[in-house]
Amino acid sequence: MKTLMCRTVTCRALIGLLVASGCLVAQPTQEAEVRSLMADFIKAFNNLDWPAFRKCWVDHPVLFHPSVLQNPTGKRIDDLPGFEDSWRGQFDRTRESAGQRGVTGPPFQNIVPKDLRVDFPGPNVAVVTFHLGPNNGFIGRRMFVVAKTADGWKITHLHASNLSLAPN
Numbered sequence: 454m455k456t457l458m459c460r461t462v463t464c465r466a467l468i469g470l471l472v473a474s475g476c477l478v479a480q481p482t483q484e485a486e487v488r489s490l491m492a493d494f495i496k497a498f499n500n501l502d503w504p505a506f507r508k509c510w511v512d513h514p515v516l517f518h519p520s521v522l523q524n525p526t527g528k529r530i531d532d533l534p535g536f537e538d539s540w541r542g543q544f545d546r547t548r549e550s551a552g553q554r555g556v557t558g559p560p561f562q563n564i565v566p567k568d569l570r571v572d573f574p575g576p577n578v579a580v581v582t583f584h585l586g587p588n589n590g591f592i593g594r595r596m597f598v599v600a601k602t603a604d605g606w607k608i609t610h611l612h613a614s615n616l617s618l619a620p621n
Contacts, residue, residue: 483606484571487579487599490606495566500559501544509608510536511600516611518543519593566595577601591615 490509497505515531518539530536551561566583573579578600585593598610 483573483576483579483601487571487581487606488569490599490608491566491569491581491597494608495564499562499564501548501561502559503541503544506540511602511607511609514609514611517613519613519615579606587618590618592618 493505494509496502497509513531513533514536515529516536516539517529530539547562551557564585567585569581569583571579571581578598581595581597581599583595585595592615594614594616596612597608599606600609
């Protein structure tokens with residue numbers, strides 16, 4: 454019994470030492486890390502915080518925007534100037550719209566993802582889907598591809614579409 458007690462105390466002391474030294478730290482799951490990235494993205498977008506928003510993306514992301522204002526051609530945006538022009542235009546329009554409602558500081562909008570789902574087709578890739586609304590007769594559908602990089606999880610691709618809820 455004394456031997457078992459000594460081993461238990463020694464084991465607890467070792468675990469305590471490893472935790473205190475940082476060698477044994479509970480790591481968040483990959484899903485928690487991806488959800489944290491998406492929370493950072495949504496917060497930055499609601500606040501129109503360009504540096505925080507841009508930090509969520511890889512250097513050369515790809516996107517499809519549903520709006521003609523954001524993407525006049527409707528084609529894939531896969532160059533950095535197109536990405537930045539599209540989003541900065543969206544930020545400007547959102548800030549202007551908020552100002553018309555008397556909102557002069559963050560948050561400028563209130564995007565709230567619904568039914569957020571994270572799937573992992575591979576160990577370093579996640580697909581995040583959610584919807585928005587309904588709003589003005591549409592439901593927004595969003596799909597993100599995120600990749601684990603040396604700097605953590607980053608958005609590499611966004612496909613956004615809006616579905617009309619009006620009967621055909």
